[in-house]
Amino acid sequence: MFRNQYDTDVTTWSPAGRLFQVEYAMEAVKQGSAAIGLRSKTHIVLGCVNKANSELSSHQKKIFKVDDHIGVAIAGLTADGRVLSRYMRNECINYSFTYESPLPVGRLVVQLADKAQVCTQRSWKRPYGVGLLVAGLDESGAHLYYNCPSGNYFEYQAFAIGSRSQAAKTYLERRFENFADSSRDDLVKDALMAIRETLQGETLKSSICTVAVVGVGESFHILDQETVQQMINAFDIVGEQEGPAAEPDAAAGQEAAVDQGGSTGEGAAPMDI
Amino acid sequence: MASKQPENSLLGPEADSQRTLYPNVTGTSVVALKYKDGILMAADMGGSYGSTLRYKNVERMKAIGKHSLLGASGEISDFQEILRYLDDLILYDNMWDDGNSLGPKEVHNYLTRLMYNRRNKFNPLWNSLVLGGIKNGEKYLGTVSMIGVNFEDDHVATGFGNHLARPILRQEWHENLSFEDGVRLLEKCMRVLLYRDRSAINKLQIAKITEEGMTISQPYSLKTYWEFSAFENPTQGAVGSW
16 A cells, blocks of 8 residues: 555545545554454354464453453454443443343444444544454344444454454355354364464464354353363364465564555455445 | 523522422323233223322323333323333334344333432432333333332232232232233222222223234223122211211
């Protein structure tokens, strides 16, 4: 993406009808470490890659429980993600208090999207630099949504965001038609396989990934490291290459800094997809 | 006066005249029970102005959204205000236009918050409410008082209904009452209330809510019997001048 004279201000349109600041915010999502989500009729699994900056530090928290029936995985500026998680938790708890009922995830997602849109139309604000995979249950079943900085949201059967997410997406595209009827454990297995795709040959172990599950009769919770490691071992996928990883993204490290050596400058704006 | 309040504020000396101190036009008991297909609710059509039975065509039960039925006793104008609040609530719920809708449990809890918050401001909505409904096969029946006391039960009543109707219901209610048995039971309760509650009138409606929706009967009256021998010559044998 090249710098130009229309990209300083989020409230400045380009002659081609684009808001570059918003597109740059979407770039920040692509730089973050990968997060994936997939759902069946009754369960949703979220997974993410957790790389610590150095051996001395702990890794960043990228999956947040929002309520018993809703959880979110983020990619991009984790600080922005934390703030939005706090907003979501607040909305859920206020709704629960007034109506003694869980907030339908579809409504929360719309509120989140409207909040993101505000930041694309105020000269004194900037768009949130984080993409959210929102997993939740409501009356009509299990749902997985993707909220992006542009203020758009989409519902998915399975999706992946962040760096090297294309590899995971390719894997999920091959398998997604079976997900609706998958058992909970098969779903987790598929999530781990998808995470492995983003690791480009690196060994998958529970210390570098996080997996969370929510489903009918199962509150949102993050699986502990032992359970995850057992599942990795049980499914015998350590070191196994199931297929060549897709072409590596031009993206560099895991930091959320906006990188200039990125993807398309022409074509449809990402938020229009 | 040091500070000036806006005219519609509830603070300051001018505001006291605007707070609810006592009710003016009131409805009497509401009785409701769960039956096989949903909820049955009964209320008479009277609006009393103090001790005068002034209004005889007041509908004290209304449908809320697709799944709920609200009955109220107490101040009629406050009931109308509550209906306005719920109108807005249901409207916004419908405007989402997604697969979700507020069920009776949600409406009941919303009303609890409403009543309790008004009570905390010393400006209550002077009503006792009965909220019943059925959603996805689950029946729900609850009540909220003007001070925010709320609970659910298989049968509920307001006002005099608590003292006269609930004992009958405790004896004779059981799970999976048929529609006819439910109506018979409610009529038995309403008859006792008619005999003994001076604010009751002999013109009532029975409302039913099931998965299909809400229907409310045309107003009708109960058969009463006044020829008990004990009531003939009531003053015979009475001593004294009062």
